[in-house]
Amino acid sequence: MKKGEESKFYKYILRGKSIHIGDRIKKGLFKPCVDFLRATTITFALRRLYNDRSIYAIGLKIKGRKKILTRNIIDRFTNAGKLTGDRGPIHIEYIEDPECEVYINKYLGKELIVSVGGFRTIGFGDCKLSFQEEVIPEIKKIILDSAFPFEWKKIFGFKNEVGIVRIGYLFVPFEDDWLNGEYKKSYFPQSELIAFSFLSQYGG
């Protein structure tokens, strides 16, 4: 890459019918949904699509209406719904008509369809990304509106922590085994950082 190109990002708007970005590790009958598009979710969705491990992306706050879908797991022996116990019915929280700003480090075309988040097999997650503009971000003090792993600091222009930090862990698949991975230490929303301006909804 030429000098200056590595900090170029491409702004897209993500829109869809319904999306579920899970807030809870496996198990449990209630599946809450977060309202921001964390870097790992969108990045690995795009990498799956393009089979390109050099793609990095992050989304901000997801606008839309939160709703709950109750889904009954069918017992294969009785062919009836499971009403009790660990397995059902489950309540899936999702966002209807989601809309979200997404920043990607590569130009992926004017429009693309990508499947994002959880419960994709039952219809959630199909979204369209529409290109808006090229962005050469400034590095400034921001209040983070999304989440990204520590390992990806440089990608997002991170320089320093300058106040309150909120830490959590995000799932990052192994390089050679995308079905398995580890939870990596990450910055979460409300962290005060010096990093790229687009990481904050209001530009820092």
Place this chain on the structure above:
Amino acid sequence: MANPAEVLNKKELKKFYPEVHDAGKLLFTPINYTDRHWRILDEMQKEWQQAITQHHYFQEDDIIYFPSHISVFLITVADHFSASFSRVRLERERGGTKNYHTNKLWNKRAYDFENYVPKENQSEGEILEKIVREKLQLSYDEHKERLIEYLKTEPVNFLADYQEILEARPEDVHPLKNITSLYEHLLLTKKMFWLIVDLLRDEILSEKKSPLDTPFSSESIIKEIDELIRNRFNFFPNQLNKLRQEFYELENKLSNSLRAYFCEVLFFFPHYIFKAHDLYILKKIEEKINSLLYKFEDNLFLRDENRIVLILGDNKIKELEDELKKISDELNLFVEIRKSNGLRNLKNEILTKSREELLEKSLSYLPSNLPDSIRIPCEVCRIREGKEYEEDEKKVVLCEYCFRIRKEGKEKNPFKVYSKWENEDMAVVHFKLDLFGKSFQRFIEEMYNDYVKIVENKGLIRSSSSETTSGKITNFLPFINSFRCDFIKFRKSFIEKLLRNGREVEEILENTILVRLNTISDVINLGATLHETLYDYFSSLYDVTLNYSGLNSNLIKKPLRVFVSVNKAKYPFFLHWRDIEEFVNENFDFLLCLPHKRPLKLSFAQLKTLIEFVKDLEKKDISLSRAKIHQIRQIANVSQALAELVIRKDKEVQLPKMDKLIETIEIKSLFDFLDLMDDYLTKKI
């Protein structure tokens, strides 16, 4: 002079009881046509008696009434800080009738402009007699005798013993100034006194030297004060103004020499609280905060929810930060600090700057040894490696911290009532207090402007028709504590009403209670009880009419807001909080989150309209009302626009006062509310 640090010995200073200095205001002591409340005692041998008699030396012509001990001088400084030369400054002082009733700006309904105002041929003393009779059930003479006798011995519990009458009597009875009580003033003076002492000690004991921008150190000022006190009898009677001036200059020097930091501490836990025993973490946090505040008692400015605000000197900041780091590690918490730079002229800084302007720096304390990666996160905190455990015949994954908290939570079971609920419907009622910042200041100013107009319209101040009075609140500090005290009373009354109505209630935190509901629509009854109690204590919150119209930063956010989230008891608890937090920055007074519905966002005035609408319907033919509401709902399911038209135009379908309801509430919210009402009325039939 003894070592300045020894002079400020806490044990010795305690005997001066700064909170007693204005005890004389409970009597009427006219001398030369002026009530001289500091002259109630004939003796001043005891320390607190000196505090009472010598703190008002500005109006005295005899040196014996000037401070005879450094403690008395500091009480005077604290008194002035607390009152800030009147917490209301009027552009022009207006004569008018004094009022011996404390009119609290947030409770307009309770304003009283008649019963405690001296009528023609009635003296102020008679009004005070009336208050004494009402609050203490004594005659004035009996009361006077008892008070004088009381002040002969150490007044250890003065504020508690005389609380009722101190709260009733305003600190300043002049027109337009009777808006804070004497109780609040004494409490604040006590707080300010110990804070000043703490800052002085800190400055003297600190290893850091004062920066060059101040020409004097606290230690030297203490010596100067001491010297002036010792030499006061060297001043002739005609030099008393000079003596007063010297004391006054020392007071200013002292105020400017103290360097203090404002510090806001937030205890943030990443824990995903699912069940009653997980809530035990809140008890642990509360315990830790209480033990922290035991060490920093003199520095506490404000406490609410999981936040404390402190004013501290250099040494104590370091001590605080060490304690917070320990708490973070012990409880696996994030502790966030926002602090100011070192402030001189503390009085000015507190009174003129908002929270946002004061707190410039921030940092977090994170639990130690957070790993870079985790294979299996703990289900609850999600920041530590978890291990599998068996619990209630299920497998759970918990880290050692959360396992310990859960285990202790189960053993101690502090939330016995909540832990019994399973499939029952439950409401989480959360009270959001916002007393530290511009929002509260603006609310108080707005209510004060309204108060001035009321007083003028009633003709209670002397002014010609062409003159208007405007006053400026100069000190918000007494309002903060007073509002909070009233909130505690309101909360207590609200819970008592719920219990009297046979409800099951669990108090999780000071600001959060859980109420079991019979059905989801039963939340209407809960809302009615809430409104009834809120209106008794905070009627002004209804009066400042701000119809919810979305996020608007120019509107005044109310200092108290109520958030209610309803769901089954087994619904993961953290989701209630998350639902509430999502809307915390929007500007409305009352939020109701119901399952599968859009949240209902209202002003208190709108809430009142809704409750009155429901109660009106209940008095009439419920079946008919329910049928009409059901009809509108069915129409709305097909077309909301048509339903709106029907509500506005069709007299057959319209219910009484429905037109008023439409004017006050957004139509979409109204339909959501009608869903609830339909269910509520169905259950009533």
